[in-house]
Amino acid sequence: xxxxxxxxxxxxRADASPRLAEALREADVIAAEDTRRLRALxxxxxxxxxxxxxxxxxxxxxxxxxxxxxxxxAGESVVLVTDAGMPSVSDPGFRLVAACADEDLPVxxxxxxxAVTTALALSGIAPDRFCFDGFAPRKPGERAKWLAELAEEKxxxxxxxSPHRLASTLADAAEALGSDRRAAVxxxxxxxxxxxxxxxxxxxxxxxxxxxxxxxxxxxxxxAPREVRVEDLVADVARRxxxxxxxxxxxxxxxxxxxxxxxELYDAVVAARAD
Numbered sequence: 001x002x003x004x005x006x007x008x009x010x011x012x013r014a015d016a017s018p019r020l021a022e023a024l025r026e027a028d029v030i031a032a033e034d035t036r037r038l039r040a041l042x043x044x045x046x047x048x049x050x051x052x053x054x055x056x057x058x059x060x061x062x063x064x065x066x067x068x069x070x071x072x073x074a075g076e077s078v079v080l081v082t083d084a085g086m087p088s089v090s091d092p093g094f095r096l097v098a099a100c101a102d103e104d105l106p107v108x109x110x111x112x113x114x115a116v117t118t119a120l121a122l123s124g125i126a127p128d129r130f131c132f133d134g135f136a137p138r139k140p141g142e143r144a145k146w147l148a149e150l151a152e153e154k155x156x157x158x159x160x161x162s163p164h165r166l167a168s169t170l171a172d173a174a175e176a177l178g179s180d181r182r183a184a185v186x187x188x189x190x191x192x193x194x195x196x197x198x199x200x201x202x203x204x205x206x207x208x209x210x211x212x213x214x215x216x217x218x219x220x221x222x223x224a225p226r227e228v229r230v231e232d233l234v235a236d237v238a239r240r241x242x243x244x245x246x247x248x249x250x251x252x253x254x255x256x257x258x259x260x261x262x263x264e265l266y267d268a269v270v271a272a273r274a275d
Contacts, residue, residue: 001028001077003068003100005087007112010215011191013044019110021045028076031056031068033083033092041081056080061092068096072105084215085115090134090160115189115217116158122196123156123184123219130156136169136218143169147176154222161216163187167208173220174201182221188214228258230268237269 006023009015024030024042030051032038042049056064071078080087080096086109087093100107120127136159137143150157150173161169166185173181179202188194193214197207201220233254240250247269255262 001072001075002106002108003072003096004077004079004108004110005093005097006079006081006110007086007114008041008081008084010084010113010115010118010189011194013041015113015190016041016045017110017112020112021047023077023079023110024049024051024081026077027051027079029054029068029071029078031064031078031080031096033057033081037083038081051079056092056096058092061095065096065099069099069103069105072100073103085113086111089114089116089132113190115160115186115215118189119184119186119196119217119219120156120158122186122189124198125156125182125184125219125221127156129154129222130158133157133159135160135162136165138165140172143172144176147173150220150223151177152223154225156222157220159218159220161218163212163214163216166212166216166218167205170201170205170208170218174205177201177220177223179203179205181223184219185212186217186219187212189217225259228260230260230264233258233260233265234268234272237265238272241269241273 004023006020008020024047027049028051030038030049030053032053033056035053035055038053054064068078080093082091082093085091088097097107116132120130137146180200183201183204184196184198185204185208186196197204237250237254241247247266251266251269252262255265
């Protein structure tokens with residue numbers, strides 16, 4: 001039997017799938033981030049389980065891992081659940097999955113709700129290319145470095161944030177990325193007080209300054225493409241050619257990266273060299 005990663009509801013227990021109920025009912029072992037929440041979920045789903053229930057949260061993950069690995073090796077059905085959403089996505093589980101993979105032990109998944117894709121779908125921000133960045137860095141220096149990287153990130157970025165740090169993170173982001181950079185703050189997804197607030201980073205920072213409660217997922221629009229002119233690229237291309245690269249190859253590569261015309265760039269470099 002495999003290790004089963006089981007997605008659990010973000011808030012509304014009606015989102016629980018029949019497969020989740022079946023997995024909990026038939027499990028030999030259930031590893032839960034919070035055993036009290038697991039029992040409450042099982043009660044709500046009218047699931048009676050005879051499984052051995054063990055806690056599996058961040059502080060005990062390394063300690064519990066060997067026993068759970070032993071259970072998978074023995075052919076027991078081990079179900080891993082976290083408080084909400086998918087195990088191992090900013091939640092316990094990655095180390096256990098990696099250990100099973102290292103030993104070629106079976107791992108499968110009962111798909112379920114995800115705050116990442118739910119927020120992305122609700123945000124109104126381009127979802128075609130996105131990245132997930134976990135929780136925003138807490139320390140000011142690390143956060144500044146992270147925001148500097150996001151300044152040029154063209155993909156939509158999704159990240160989690162504590163309600164207590166949301167205002168300062170949004171204010172720092174507005175300063176580093178521009179107050180008009182679009183974002184959406186999604187709170188309490190699927191719950192009674194679900195809210196999606198959309199706008200520029202500056203506007204959202206002002207809104208959050210009054211205090212925000214609940215579980216937060218932020219969706220940040222990618223950086224707008226910078227307008228590149230052919231004349232701005234001539235000197236760099238010329239330097240590479242002088243260093244020994246072929247003009248045609250360099251012009252083609254730079255044109256592809258920047259979106260300018262290859263012929264215009266080539267002709268401009270030739271003209272500059274002639275002068």
